[in-house]
Amino acid sequence: MAHSKLSLPVNRVAQIGGSGYSPAAMSDTSKVLYEGKAKQVLESADPQHYILHFKNSATAFNNKKKAELEGKGVVNQKISAKIFQYLQENGIASHYVKTLNDTDMLVKKVTIIPLEVVLRNTAAGSLCKRLGIKEKQELNPTLLEFYYKKDELEDPLVTEDHIRILGLATPSDLSEIKTVAHKINGLMITFFEKIGVKLVDFKLEFGRDDRGHLLLADEISPDGCRLWDMKTMEIMDKDRFRKDLGNVIESYNEIYRRLENS
Numbered sequence: 001m002a003h004s005k006l007s008l009p010v011n012r013v014a015q016i017g018g019s020g021y022s023p024a025a026m027s028d029t030s031k032v033l034y035e036g037k038a039k040q041v042l043e044s045a046d047p048q049h050y051i052l053h054f055k056n057s058a059t060a061f062n063n064k065k066k067a068e069l070e071g072k073g074v075v076n077q078k079i080s081a082k083i084f085q086y087l088q089e090n091g092i093a094s095h096y097v098k099t100l101n102d103t104d105m106l107v108k109k110v111t112i113i114p115l116e117v118v119l120r121n122t123a124a125g126s127l128c129k130r131l132g133i134k135e136k137q138e139l140n141p142t143l144l145e146f147y148y149k150k151d152e153l154e155d156p157l158v159t160e161d162h163i164r165i166l167g168l169a170t171p172s173d174l175s176e177i178k179t180v181a182h183k184i185n186g187l188m189i190t191f192f193e194k195i196g197v198k199l200v201d202f203k204l205e206f207g208r209d210d211r212g213h214l215l216l217a218d219e220i221s222p223d224g225c226r227l228w229d230m231k232t233m234e235i236m237d238k239d240r241f242r243k244d245l246g247n248v249i250e251s252y253n254e255i256y257r258r259l260e261n262s
């Protein structure tokens with residue numbers, strides 16, 4: 001797809017700096033196809049699959065705030081893997097194939113639909129800023145928003161008509177995405193409730209494989225979810241980084257610890 005950064009592997013490899021090899025990834029012979037803010041996408045031995053390498057880099061506010069957080073790659077890979085496995089057991093098709101090591105997973109290659117699909121169960125973040133909605137207000141029914149994945153435009157909120165005009169997805173793609181996204185939301189609410197965590201909101205990305213099947217892709221981790229401890233309302237997600245609350249990775253690790261023991 002014209003909008004997918006992965007449709008331009010040659011440019012991307014050139015941007016990365018020439019060697020085309022990743023020092024961080026599982027295999028030093030895997031070519032880096034795309035260097036993202038939080039992950040690298042690498043070629044795998046099989047043309048149908050990519051290796052997704054989770055980095056320690058943290059960014060916020062459209063890349064204006066940056067840091068390296070030791071252990072982030074490992075914990076985000078582990079949490080994402082657990083969530084993809086749980087969703088697959090519950091009938092949600094995703095790109096996840098298997099975990100290769102602490103920071104790397106094997107995923108099915110997809111053409112990413114250049115939309116961030118955001119589900120909000122409770123008001124927080126940009127929704128409150130933009131519309132003056134009070135933080136912590138419950139949103140019933142769940143609010144679903146689309147954002148255009150376009151760094152140069154700072155990922156703007158788009159309507160279904162904007163999506164149609166830009167040719168990012170068809171109305172039938174959107175209807176399929178919305179149905180799956182709401183199903184994922186229901187499953188994720190239960191998943192986190194069991195470990196005493198409130199799922200405030202989260203971001204999903206979808207893609208299509210070469211047979212045209214819609215697959216949930218990218219990652220689901222505290223980088224792209226708002227997660228509050230149900231008892232204390234303590235923030236356990238990337239807002240700790242955005243708001244300089246400290247103990248970012250400790251909170252991510254606590255999420256994973258609870259998931260492992262659940």
Ligand SMILES: Nc1ncnc2c1ncn2[C@@H]1O[C@H](COP(=O)(O)OP(=O)(O)OP(=O)(O)O)[C@@H](O)[C@H]1O
Pocket residue numbers: 005006034035036037038039040041050095107108109110111112149150151205207217218219
């Ligand atoms: N299965 C997949 N097949 C192809 N591309 C994928 C797959 N899963 C995730 N991606 C893409 O790989 C990239 C992962 O890198 P990362 O999340 O660090 O990117 P980013 O810096 O956030 O940039 P972007 O704005 O593209 O999301 C993203 O562009 C994501 O859309």
Ligand SMILES: [Mg+2]
Pocket residue numbers: 036038
């Ligand atoms: Mg990303």
